[in-house]
Amino acid sequence: MPLTTMTPERRRAWWTAGVAGMASYLDAGAIVTTGTALVLYQDELGITSGQFGQLSALLMVMIGIGALIGGNLSDRFGRRRVFTLTIMMYAVGALVLVAAPGVEALYVGILLLGFASGADLPPSLAMIAESAPENDEGKMVAFSHVLWMIAIPVVSVFGIIVGDMGATGARIMYGHLLVVALIVLALRMRLPESPLWMRRQVAVQTGTVDRSSLKDLFSRRWLPALTGVALFYAITNIAANTNGQFSTYMYVNVAGADVSTASAMSLVGLACSIAASLFLMRIVDTRYRMLGFALGTVTAVIACLVPAVVGVSILALVLFGVVYGIAGIVSGEPMFKVWSQELIPTAHRSTAQGISIAFARVVAAGVGLFTPLILDQSAELMFLFLAAVILVAGLIGFFWVARRPKVLQSEKDADTPAADASSHDLRPATSNAPTIHS
Incomplete structure (x- = not known):
């Protein structure tokens, strides 16, 4: 639908999706930069190999901790308040990294940048879903993943331009994140609070519903949804993280290519992923969602089996990168973002996302410790493992997560707050076969 023909409500919702969704851009930007x-x-700063590893690990750990804490604070104090503070912290962290006089400052800057990046994600995604009009929630949440991927080539271009400038180049790259964060901060000042979160707060203050506690999230009502979503994301993210973190390693150390070839092929795979994300936006709110998810899962498994069966060569890695770059989007992380909005109530939505994100980062870090060793012993075995991982994640998504009842739309449709679903029977209907219309 052209922007000029959109209703004011839809224009505001897309504006919110873009401004709040920049959390994903800044998250990817922090990692790649x-x-x-x-x-x-x-x-210039005399970073040792040990310090390099420590700083890289610190960023990932702080993203996980930030998501865990920021998500819970967002449910308690509001989406807008929390992601305004986190984007301020992000800007401060980027500024410290721009001006870093020594290695010690890098530790401080990365700690702030990582924590703020993680804490910004859950409230931002919740804001998008809760502000989206009916039947556009999935599309607008999936758009945040497009922004995440756009950050990668943007940062890569900066890297190409300043790659021979030493520390000055590093300061320019972090300066890019600082400028973007300040622009996003200014734009977020104009966003209103999430209507669903505000409505629930009014209901709590008037005594219509009880104030929720973290214990409610782990009750029999919501624990199955939280567990399913967290497991799906953590398991599917193993394949995505391996492809992203160790793609160059496989091209160079296993297939015998050079870094330039690996970088070029990674950009091809990224372009395919962006195209797949745009396709997912078209089907995610339609009856074709789960058909696409099932086909994407099967295709992603096949993509892993190619190098596992024929051997890890440059051609096999290219085929894997292109096919998985498409299929992994339709059946991977973007679906976590959509499901985590739909299946968890407003009172716990950001907290649940924070728990899932933190859990997935820990699992990915643990697998990553052993990935180079496995690749050195048998790269084919690694791809068989990835095929099994994707299959398990797909089964969890199709037979567990997709069968859970959605609460987001019922909250929007209700005349009174339904965040704790106390007046709605949200138990899944008994069925012997999975529905294709989740």
Whole structure:
């Protein structure tokens, strides 16, 4: 629908999706920028190999901790209030990294940047879903993943331009994040609070519903949804993280290519992923969602089996990168973002996302510790493992997560707050076969 023909409500919702969704851009920007900037800082600041590993690990750990804490604070104090504070912290962290006089400052800056990046994600995604009009929630949440992927080529272009400038180049790269964060901060000041969160707060204050506690999230009503969503994301993210973090390693150390070839092929896979994300936006709110999810899962498994069966060569890795770049989007992380909004009530939505994100980062970090060792012993075995991982995640998504009842739309449709679903029977209907219309 052209922007000029949109209703004011839809225009406001897309504006919110874009401004709040920049949390994903800044998250990817922090990860990719740090991987390059630390190399550029290495000579001037005297970063050792041990410190390089510590700083990289610190960023990932702080993203997980930030998501865990920021999600819970968002449910208690509001989406807008929390993601305004987190974007301020992000800007401060980026500023410290721009001006870093020594390695000690890098630890401080990365701690702030990582924590703020993680804490910004759950309230931002919740704000998008809760502000979206009916039948557009999935599309607008999936749009945030497009922004996440756009950050990667943008940062890569910065890396190409400043790659020979040493520490000055690193300061320019972190300066890009600082400028974007300040622009997003200014734009977020104009966003109203989430209507669903506000409505629930009014209901709590008037005594219509009880104030929720974290214990409610772990009750029999919501624990199955939380567990299913967290397991799906953590398991599917193993494959995505392996592809993203170790793609160059596989091209160079296993297939015998050079870094330039690996980078070029990674950009091809990224372009395919962006195209797949745009396709997902078209089907995610339609009856074709789960058909696409099932086909994406099967295709992603096949993509892993190609190098596992024929051997890890440059051609096999290219085929894997292109096919998985498409199928992994339709059946991977974007679906976590959509399901985590639909299946968890407003009172716990951001907290549940924070728990899921933190859990997934820990699992990915644990698998990543052993991935190079497995690749050195048998790269084919690694791809068989990834195929099994994707299959398990797909089964969890199709037979567990997709069968859980949605609460987001019922909350929007209700005349009174339904965040704790106390007046609605939200138990899944008994069925012997999975529905294709989740």
